[in-house]
Amino acid sequence: MLGHHSLPAASPENAPVIAIRGLWTRFGETVVHRDIDLTVAAGEMLGLVGGSGSGKTTLLREIVGLLAPSQGTVELFGSPVQSDDPELRRRVRRRFGMLFQQGALYSALSVADNIAFPLRELRQLDEDLINDLVRVKLAMVELEPSHGALMPAELSGGMVKRVALARALALEPELLVLDEPTAGLDPDRSASFVTLIRTLQRELGFSVVMVTHDLDTLAGLATRVAALADQRIVACGTLAEVASMDHSFTRRFFASERAQAALQAAAR
Ligand SMILES: Nc1ncnc2c1ncn2[C@@H]1O[C@H](COP(=O)(O)OP(=O)(O)OP(=O)(O)O)[C@@H](O)[C@H]1O
Structure with a gap:
C-alpha cells in the first residue's frame, strides 16, 4: 500500500530474509x-529459545542493527x-518491524500518534492518508477507531501489545522481530495475541524471528526453532525435532508438564 515494494531492490532477489x-x-x-x-527464509517464523543470559536478546539486537557483532556478518534481504x-541502511530498516519488550510505546503519545510515528518519519505521506492508515492498522489488531485517542497509560497489557504490533506493522514490513511477544499476558490474552499474529502472518506473508520462553507461543507460531546454549545454536529444526534433542538445555526446557502439553497440542 505504501509502495515501497516498488523501490529499486536493495538486495539480490530471493536472498534470505536473514543471513x-x-x-x-x-x-x-x-x-x-x-x-x-543462521538463515531465515521468506515466510518462515523462527522461534529462538535459550536459557537466561544465553544471548537471545543480544542476537535480536544484532539482527536489527542496534548492535554490531564483534565478528561476522548479519544480512537482511541480502544487504x-x-x-x-545511510540510504541502504534506511531502505533495509523500512523492511522490518520490531516489537521489543522494553519501550513498547511512547508514553507521551496517544495510541494513534504511536502508530503514526513510523509513517510520519517517512515524510512522504500527508496527514489524511496517515489518519486513514492508522485506522486500518487499529482494525488490523482488532482495536476500535476510538482507541486511537487513548494514552498508553490507559491501556491494558494486551492492548499495549496490540498497539505495539500495529506500529511494528505500520510500514508493511517483510520481517517482524519479536522479543517475548506474550510476556506479561495472562494465558487467554496470550493465546489471542498468538492467534492474531498468526492470522496477520497468513494474510500479509511477513517472516518472523522471535524470542520466547513460552512454549504455547512457540507451539502456536514457530515453523522452526533454534536453541541457543553454550554460546552456539545447539539445535535447529521443527519444535518436535528440537524437543527430542539430547542436550541439557533442551531436556530442561521441554521437561515440564506444561511444555509436554504444548508439544502434544502442536503435534495435533
Ligand atoms: N551491553 C552489554 N554489555 C555487557 N554485557 C552485556 C550487554 N548486553 C548483554 N550483555 C550480557 O550478555 C549476555 C546475554 O544477554 P542477553 O540479554 O542477550 O540474554 P538473554 O538470553 O536475552 O537473557 P534473558 O532470557 O534473561 O532475557 C548476558 O550475560 C548479559 O549480561
Whole structure:
C-alpha cells in the first residue's frame, strides 16, 4: 500500500530474509556467541529459545542493527544491516518491524500518534492518508477507531501489545522481530495475541524471528526453532525435532508438564 515494494531492490532477489554468518559476540572477556550461522527464509517464523543470559536478546539486537557483532556478518534481504551507506541502511530498516519488550510505546503519545510515528518519519505521506492508515492498522489488531485517542497509560497489557504490533506493522514490513511477544499476558490474552499474529502472518506473508520462553507461543507460531546454549545454536529444526534433542538445555526446557502439553497440542 505504501509502495515501497516498488523501490529499486536493495538486495539480490530471493536472498534470505536473514543471513547470519560466523557471528561472534564478546563483551569484554565474556563470549556470548561463538561462530553462529543462521538463515531465515521468506515466510518462515523462527522461534529462538535459550536459557537466561544465553544471548537471545543480544542476537535480536544484532539482527536489527542496534548492535554490531564483534565478528561476522548479519544480512537482511541480502544487504548488510549495518551498511556504511545511510540510504541502504534506511531502505533495509523500512523492511522490518520490531516489537521489543522494553519501550513498547511512547508514553507521551496517544495510541494513534504511536502508530503514526513510523509513517510520519517517512515524510512522504500527508496527514489524511496517515489518519486513514492508522485506522486500518487499529482494525488490523482488532482495536476500535476510538482507541486511537487513548494514552498508553490507559491501556491494558494486551492492548499495549496490540498497539505495539500495529506500529511494528505500520510500514508493511517483510520481517517482524519479536522479543517475548506474550510476556506479561495472562494465558487467554496470550493465546489471542498468538492467534492474531498468526492470522496477520497468513494474510500479509511477513517472516518472523522471535524470542520466547513460552512454549504455547512457540507451539502456536514457530515453523522452526533454534536453541541457543553454550554460546552456539545447539539445535535447529521443527519444535518436535528440537524437543527430542539430547542436550541439557533442551531436556530442561521441554521437561515440564506444561511444555509436554504444548508439544502434544502442536503435534495435533
Ligand atoms: N551491553 C552489554 N554489555 C555487557 N554485557 C552485556 C550487554 N548486553 C548483554 N550483555 C550480557 O550478555 C549476555 C546475554 O544477554 P542477553 O540479554 O542477550 O540474554 P538473554 O538470553 O536475552 O537473557 P534473558 O532470557 O534473561 O532475557 C548476558 O550475560 C548479559 O549480561
